[in-house]
C-alpha cells in the first residue's frame with residue numbers, strides 16, 4: 341500500500357465528520373505550531389487531533405506511522421480522532437512552473453528529467469539563480485546555459501568560533517551565485533525524494549545480549565539497550581577503544597545495526613570503521629561545518645550517506661575529544677534532518693569514547709561545550725579505571741595520571757628528564773607535534789634506504805567543473821585527499837594507508853606496513869606491502885592506484901579527481917595522528933608542543949618508561965585546558 345492509499349484510508353477511518361478537509365468543524369492544521377519533522381515530503385504528513393492533543397504524523401517514518409495506527413486501534417478505537425492531510429504551503433506546485441534541478445557551479449542548468457515530476461505535488465524549495473523555469477515537459481532543447489559569469493567561486497575568510505590556531509583567519513571556498521541567490525536552488529531530484537522517504541531504523545524494544553559478554557562491556561551494553569546514550573571515558577590506556585570494540589561486537593551479535601567511527605583515520609582504524617566525517621558524508625571534512633545546513637543536507641551529503649544514517653540504530657564514535665562543538669552541533673542537525681526526527685541526533689543511540697583531557701579539538705571548542713552534548717550526555721559518563729597499557733610500569737602510570745590533571749611533581753619532571761639522554765634504537769617510530777616535521781623525517785629515512793626509488797605520479801583531472809584550472813584542481817585535491825601527488829617509495833619503506841580503500845580486504849584506514857618488493861604488470865609497477873594488523877597478524881597486498889576526488893561545497897560530486905597509489909610514508913607521525921595507538925617504544929619530540937593534552941597524549945602512547953625516548957622536553961610544554969579540567973571534575977559515573 342503506498343502512502344496515498346494510507347492517507348485515504350486514514351481519513352475515512354478516522355474522521356467522525358466525513359472526509360472533507362474543508363469541513364468547518366476541523367481545526368486548521370495551519371494553527372499547529374510544533375516544529376515539523378524536517379525535511380518533509382508533501383503527501384506523507386497527517387495532522388492528527390486525538391482528545392484535543394494535536395500532533396503531526398509522518399507516514400514515511402515507520403515509527404511515527406506505527407504509533408499513529410496503534411493509537412487508532414487503542415481503547416478509544418478512533419473515537420475523537422481527527423485526521424487530515426497536512427498542507428505544506430511551500431510544496432504546492434506553482435501553475436506554469438516545474439521544478440528545476442540546477443547543478444550549480446557547472447554553469448549549466450537543466451530541467452528535472454523525470455516526467456513524473458511535472459505537476460506532481462513534490463516539494464519545491466527555493467529556486468536558485470533567477471529561479472525561473474518555464475512550464476512544460478522536460479525538454480532537452482530547452483536547456484540553456486546560465487549567462488556566463490553568473491556563477492563564480494566565492495572565497496571568504498572566516499575565523500574559528502573559539503579561535504583554534506589562535507583564531508587565525510582560514511580560507512573557505514564555496515561556489516555561489518554571483519547574483520546572491522541561494523546558489524543551491526536545485527529543487528527536488530529523485531534522490532531527494534527517495535532520501536525523504538527512507539525508513540529510519542530505531543533500537544529494538546528488547547535486546548538479547550550474547551552470554552559471553554560480561555563486566556564493563558555488559559554494563560555498557562545494558563545501558564545502551566535501553567536507548568541511553570553513553571560517554572565512555574578514563575585516563576590514557578584504560579581500554580576505552582578495547583571496550584568499544586567489545587560492545588560493538590556484542591551489540592552486532594544481538595542483531596543491532598551498529599556503526600563504528602572514529603574522529604580521525606587512526607581512531608577509525610582502531611575500531612574498524614571510517615571517520616565520522618566520511619560516514620556522515622561531510623565530503624570536505626570539517627570545512628562542511630561552515631556551510632549552511634540546507635546546503636550540506638541537500639547538496640553535499642551523498643544519498644549513500646543518507647541511507648547509512650537512516651539504517652543505523654547505534655553509532656559509536658571513538659576519540660571523541662578531538663571533535664569540536666561546531667561539528668557536533670552540525671552533525672546533530674544533519675542527522676535530525678536526514679532521519680526526519682526532531683530528537684537529538686535524529687533519535688540515534690550514541691556511544692562515544694575518549695579522554696577529554698588528552699588532545700583538544702584542532703579547531704574550535706570542545707564537543708562537551710555544545711548544547712547537544714548537554715542534552716544527550718550531560719555530565720554522566722562511564723569511567724574506566726583500570727589502566728592496561730602501562731599496567732607493567734606503575735611508575736610511568738602514576739606519572740601519566742598526575743600529568744593528566746596537571747598535578748605533576750618535580751620528581752616526575754626529573755624522571756622524564758632521564759629519558760632525554762637515552763639513545764633510541766634505529767627505526768623506532770617518531771612522534772612530532774607539528775605537521776611539517778613528520779614528512780621531513782619520513783623523507784630523510786627513505787633516503788637512507790638502499791636501492792632505487794620508484795616514483796608514483798598522480799593523474800589529476802578537473803572533472804565536472806569547467807571553472808577549475810588543473811592547477812586549482814590539484815590544489816583542491818591536495819587539501820581534500822590524504823595522499824600526495826607524488827609518492828616516492830623504496831623496498832623497506834615504512835608506510836601507512838590513509839584511506840578506507842582496502843578496508844574490504846581487511847586492511848583498515850591508518851594501518852602501517854612495509855614495502856617488500858615492487859610487482860611489474862605490463863609497463864606499470866605496484867608496491868607489494870606487508871600490512872601489520874591487530875593481534876600481531878599481517879597481510880600482503882599489491883597496492884594499485886585508486887581514484888580519489890574532491891568535492892566543492894556546492895556538491896558538485898567530482899570537482900576534481902586524482903588517480904594515485906594511496907600510500908604515505910610512516911616512519912614518523914604527528915601526535916594527533918597517533919592518538920589511540922599503543923607502542924612498545926617511540927621517540928617523542930615535545931619541543932614544539934602547543935596544544936592542550938598534546939604532551940600527555942604523546943607520552944601515553946608508550947607502555948613503559950624504558951620504551952620512551954624524549955626530545956626537547958620541558959615542563960612548560962605540558963598544557964592542561966582549564967575548561968576541560970573543570971568539566972572533567974564534574975563528571976559523574978553511571979550507576
Ligand SMILES: Nc1ncnc2c1ncn2[C@@H]1O[C@H](COP(=O)(O)OP(=O)(O)OP(=O)(O)O)[C@@H](O)[C@H]1O
Pocket residue numbers: 574575576577578579580581582583694695728729919920921922944
Ligand atoms: N580488558 C582488557 N584486557 C586486556 N587488554 C586490554 C584491555 N583493555 C585494553 N587493553 C589493552 O590496553 C592497551 C590500551 O587500550 P586502549 O587503546 O583501548 O586504551 P584507550 O583507553 O583507548 O587509550 P587512549 O585513550 O590512550 O587511546 C591496548 O593494547 C589494549 O589491547
